[in-house]
Amino acid sequence: MSATTNILVVGIGGQGVMTATEILAEAAIALGHDAKKTEVAGMAQRGGVVSSHLRFGEKVLSPQITPGTADVLLGFESAEAMRWQHMLKRGGITLMNTARLVPPVVELGLFDYPDDPLAEIRKSGNKVVAFDATTIAQELGDIRLGNTVMLGAIADHLPFGAETLLACVLQRFARKGEKLVELNRRAFEAGRAAVGAAEAALA
């Protein structure tokens, strides 16, 4: 019935998941879509699980993505990307940062961090593309560019062109000087290229 697009952005508190989703929402709105963005926040800022839902289309009703209906899952962290696999629809895709952020409960030996989340996701039958956003950001000069790398990573998996999303990203930095705008432009393109290269390798 509807042509609503469901994007699920996941990670842990403090990684910038909610901001990234908001920028995606701004891009969808700039193109005339109705959009709703929701997440469970609150205690999540204390290193907990964050999953941010973005739905956009002609008219969005429920803000929540029903399990099994997400088009794209953008994972800021490996185990978190794995945690939400059941949200993807058949034919959906996971774009995931290979970063591993190990919580205290694992360090204490109470639980195990999966050895290879990427392999587990593949085994589940879902399509997944992995890349190292953290290293890409570091190579560009600042680990904080990681969020822009992540947004670049999803840019070619949206029902609209990358340039609108890039414009929304850069708008956030417009007041902070041309240098930062340029760095973010490079981070965005690096994220795009990383996913493109990983997909080419898979194909």
Next chain:
Amino acid sequence: MAAVMPAPAASRLLLSGNEAVARAVWEAGVKVAAAYPGTPSTEMLEEIATYPDLYAEWSVNEKVSLEVAIGAAYAGSRAFCCMKHVGMNVASDALMTLTLTGVSGGLVIAIADDVGLSSSQNEQDSRYWGRFAHVPVFEPADSQEAYAMTLDAFALSEQFQVPVILRMTTRINHVKSLVTVGERVAHTGLGFKKDPSRFVMVPGNAGKRIPLMFQRERDLRVVAESSPLNCIEPGSDRRVGFITSGPAYMHVKESFPDAPVLKLGFSHPLPFAKCRELAALVDQVVIVEEVEPLVETELKAQGLAVIGKEILPLQGELAPNVLKPAIARLLGEALPENAVAGPLTAALPVFPRPPTMCVACPHLGVYYTLSQVRNLNISGDIGCYTLGAGHPWNALDTCVSMGASMGIALGMDKGRGEADKDKRVVAVIGDSTFLHMGMQGLLDMVYNKGNVTVLLLDNRAVGMTGGQDNPGNGRDIHGDEAPRIDFAKLVSALGVKDERIHVVNPYELPVLFKTIREEVKVPDVSVIITDQPCVLIKDYHKLKPFEVIDDKCTGCGNCIDVGCPAIHVTRRGKEVKPSGKEVDLAFVRIETSVCTGCGLCVQPCAPKAIVHHVPTAPLQFIKGGCSA
């Protein structure tokens, strides 16, 4: 802090429900807005405080915030107050008599229910307050409605001289969607008109107001019957019709686009005739309400055959993945196809990731110490420090309501059984929670000669909700200077003996340990105040980070017991002690990029393997001179 320039009228903005309400509060010409922070309501007042032309305050608790709003509304000005669901329990004493006096200027009370328990101790349904206090309840279903209904609520409030409850839930407060905003209309207060028969609620006066309150409720039901906020959307599939409100309305429309729906925006007093009208259209009526069966119970009492909690859960959100199977079962159909549309029918198993305390949090020292002291029963309270109940500390035994640590500790002391006769009772409470509702409990403890050691964790912020200012940190809602309470003087004034009051630095573990150990032995009320700021506020200053010398680390794992998220295990091993006992080893590293040098982990490290980090090549990867 200067107010920001509000977006011009007719702007189409991506706003959360909280931001949308704030905008409407400003447009409605509200003069006074007050609140105590609480998830998911906090951002309403935070946002309101950025608007010009109004007074906003963080009050010490929800009851005071409502009383401040009541005073402004008595004075003839428009007033606004907001809180999380449990906050209304605190404020309800004022509400239950406010409903008799009514208001002069419009008064809207926004209550944010945490349906789904994202950050709360219970899931109570605030729509009950409308029934209990006989005041109208509005329920928005998205940000645009939150904005529009806030404006409508002020108009209704003044028309009927009644406070109006705007009932929201996390899925309204924190969801961002598009809102078209309007123009601000200045509201001129009428001034306070003295009228003891109305504003002095002694029995003789109050008794005369009760019939007026019930007449008002009857009149409001008539208004609700014809209100555009309550509308029937006739659908083509007449097998099931839905009566619903708030975010559940969106879930119903998403799940059953062709079904007839009565959307209740003005949900109390319930428009019975409208409900019957919907029932006449369809074979069966299902009530979809989060979370308790209020509408359902009232309609059943009216003799309407409706279905509700027989088929829907009494807890949590009624999202499409809950609704679709329930209705399919009701209709005797196979489960709808997209309930199992994805390739995975269940989540892959992944470790839990509970919220943690921050790197270098001053509470880490407190809980590490408490976890090392034996024979304690520890009553806790509401805030970041509730996390002390978790791993690795397991050093908090109760959490009930704001300030409850005080009374519960005293009750544990007075009610101790034989099994606990050697146990020491400790209460842990944060600065803001203490000012909110803990002071009276401490006074009670002193007056009744309790034997409790109170740990007052002063981190100069309302931490869990995002570090809001409070009377303990000397800043007001705008970050401007404000009188700062002296906790040592305050507890002294409440009767704690001066020699039983200690102010300690929670990063100095030996001092903290010694102070706690000594005070728990004294059969009296002691207060130990820790005085270091929350690491997320501007008062906190980072120090040089630490690192682990790998060769020196013996894998004892003592540092891991501090619970700091910057400490990571690099490898594990086993060691057989001379006694023959096998122990697990965990060798560690410190994530120097996030370590702020608090030094807590250094102190329990026996081999002195943790030293200041010497950067080998600082900023080496910063190409192009980025200074971001």
